[in-house]
Amino acid sequence: MANEPIVSGMAGRYASALYDLALEQRALDSVKADLDRFDAMIEGSEDLNRLVRSPVFTAEEQKNALAAILEKAGIGGITANFLRLIAQKRRLFAVREMVRAFRAFVARHKGEARAEVTVAEPLSENHLNALKAALKSTTKKEVALDIRVDPTILGGLIVKLGSRMVDASLKTKLNSIKLAMKEVQ
Numbered sequence: 008m009a010n011e012p013i014v015s016g017m018a019g020r021y022a023s024a025l026y027d028l029a030l031e032q033r034a035l036d037s038v039k040a041d042l043d044r045f046d047a048m049i050e051g052s053e054d055l056n057r058l059v060r061s062p063v064f065t066a067e068e069q070k071n072a073l074a075a076i077l078e079k080a081g082i083g084g085i086t087a088n089f090l091r092l093i094a095q096k097r098r099l100f101a102v103r104e105m106v107r108a109f110r111a112f113v114a115r116h117k118g119e120a121r122a123e124v125t126v127a128e129p130l131s132e133n134h135l136n137a138l139k140a141a142l143k144s145t146t147k148k149e150v151a152l153d154i155r156v157d158p159t160i161l162g163g164l165i166v167k168l169g170s171r172m173v174d175a176s177l178k179t180k181l182n183s184i185k186l187a188m189k190e191v192q
Contacts, residue, residue: 018101022108025089030116034085039113041086046106048080059099069094110153120148125155125165127177142168 029038049055058064058072073094077087093099114121122142130138135152142150146168162177 016104017098018104019108021089021093021098021101022105022112025085025105025109026112026116028089029085032085035113035116037084038086038089039110041082041084042106042109044080045077045082045086045090046103048076049103059102062100066095066097069099073099107153110151114151118148120146120150120168121153122150123153123155123167125157125160125176127156127158127160127162127164129156130154138164138166142166 025038026035029035049059055076058069064072070091073090077083077090082090090099090102093102093105111121120142124138135154139150139152142152150168160176160178161181163175163180165176166173
């Protein structure tokens with residue numbers, strides 16, 4: 008267990024249990040792909056996000072809605088059973104944290120580093136490859152990217168890799184200039 012990523016709390020315990028089961032069943036890649044797809048669906052749908060996060064819905068309502076969503080998305084097996092279980096246990100609100108923790112377990116298992124990247128608009132394939140290459144040269148490991156689009160940063164990017172963060176966003180640079188201009192006055 009010394010090589011396991013540090014996860015804590017309820018989301019970490021659920022992710023750890025799912026990781027152990029997926030590893031035992033030799034289904035890490037398929038479970039991760041299904042979880043990534045489900046997480047992207049939550050990110051892209053305000054209604055699904057509300058279903059997952061809102062305590063207004065009963066466990067039964069969440070389970071029924073989830074069943075239809077999983078069937079339509081083609082998510083089955085271990086991942087579907089896991090998602091049904093957390094809906095039944097009223098833990099669906101923490102599914103995104105569970106997915107992040109699961110990704111950390113898988114990345115550690117594969118010897119990868121994981122970076123969270125925030126950009127103002129989606130990156131082209133060339134920019135993604137250049138970013139991966141730059142991060143690989145820094146970490147000496149393969150780097151998996153979690154890309155989040157946030158137009159409020161205006162341009163540039165913010166990269167979080169482990170405990171390090173580089174904020175090269177246009178918004179931060181403009182705020183620095185604004186602060187420097189106030190000091191001059």
